[in-house]
Amino acid sequence: MRRHRPIHPLPLRIMHWLNVIAIVTLIGSGWEIYNASPILPFSFPQWAVIGEWLGGAIAWHFAAIWLLMLNGLAYLIWGTASGHFRRKLLPITPRAVFDDLLAALSLRLQHEEGVYNAVQRLLYWGVISLGILAVLSGLAVWKPVQLWYLSDLFGGFGFSRIVHFAAMSGICAFLLIHVLLVALVPRVLPAMIFGGRVPETTHAE
C-alpha cells in the first residue's frame, strides 16, 4: 500500500510534456508546409509557423513525427497495460456525456481531483483517434506510391492532404478547449508537472 497516489503518475507526465513538444513542432511546421501550396484560400501567418522556409519546416516535421509516434505508441501500451484507460477513461455512456455537457455549459460541473468527467473522457478518446488519423493520413501524403493502400484508403493524394488538414484542425480545436479548461481551473496545472495528490476521500475507491 502506497502512502499517496499521484493524480498523474510519472510516466503519464513525461509522455504528456514530450507530446507537447512533438505536437507544437508538428503543427507549426505543418502550417509552413501547408503555406507552400495552400488547399484553402488562406495561409498561416509567418509568426505562427516553425521552420522559416519549406525545407526547414519539412525537416522539423519529419524529425518531430518520430517523437510523436514513439511517444504515442508508449502511451497506448502504457495506458492499456497499466489500466489507465480502463480506470480513467472508461466507462463512457452517451447519457453521462449529455448530463456532464449540460452541467458544464451551465457552469455547474465540479472539477473532481483525479477524475475525468464524461465530456473529458469523450474528448480524450476523440483526440487519441485524431492523432492516429493524423499519423495515418500523413503517411499517405508522405508515400502515396510505397504506401498506396493508405493513399487509397483516404481517397488518393489530394484527399489525404484534406484528411491530414482536418485531423490537424480537430487536434487544434481540442488544444483550444484543453488549454481553456486549464485556464478556468488553473490548479490542475501543477498536478501535471509535479504529480499532485489524490484526496484521501477518493483514495478508498
Place this chain on the structure above:
Amino acid sequence: MTSPLDRRALLSRGLILGAATMLSGCNYDDLQHPDMADRFLTGMSRWNDRVQAALFSEHRLAPTYPASAITRPPRFNAYYDIDQAPQVDPATWRLELTGRIADKRPWTLGQLRALPQESQITRFICVEGWRVVGQWSGVPLGQFLRRINADTKARYVSFQCADGYYESIDMPSALHPQTILALDFLGEPLTAPFGAPVRLRIPTKLGYKNPKSIVAMGVTNVFPSGYWVKQGYNWFGGS
C-alpha cells in the same frame, strides 16, 4: 497573352522558395556553418533516408493515368524564371559519363533516340504539395546503365545539369522500371523550360529529384548530394 508581370506572379512560388533560403536564423540558413538544430535535423533527415530506402520496392509501380488526366497547360517550375531556362543546342549536346561506368563514350541525342523508348503518363508530385499529371517518354535508365556497363552495385547515380542544378538518386530507384531518361514530353521533344534535351523522369520520387537539361551522369559510391539537399531538403525524396 500574359504580361511579364502576370507571368512573374505565376512563377513567383519557385522564386519565393529560392529567396526564402536566404532568410537568417537556424533551420538551414547557412549550412556551411551548421548550428545544433541544423546538425540534429540533418541527422534525422539521413535517418529518414534509410527508412525510405527500406520502404522502397523495385516492384511497386507509381500509378499511371489515362491521357484525359494530363494537366494542360503543363506547369513550369524551377528556382528561376521561365525565360531563364537553359538553351541547349541539341546538335552539339552530349551526355558525358563519369565514375563507375565501363563505357564512358559520350552519347548524342540521336544515339539516345535510337534506343528502345518507354512512354508513361504519371503523376509528378512537388515537395510543396501540388501535383500534375504528364506524359513523358524516353530511355529506361536501368537499361541504359546496363548498356554502358555501369556498376549497378554502386550506391548512387548523379546528374549534372546545364543550369548548374545537380541531383543524385539511389541505385535501386535508378533501376526501377519507371525511371527514364526522358526525351519527349506530351508527345513532343522536350522544350527548354521542361528540361530539353534530356531530363530524368522518376515518378517514385518528388519533383526536385527529376533534374532537367542533363549534361553529365555519373555512377559513384561517394554521396553526391543535390542542389536542394545542400540547402536542407531530404535527399531520398521518395514518393
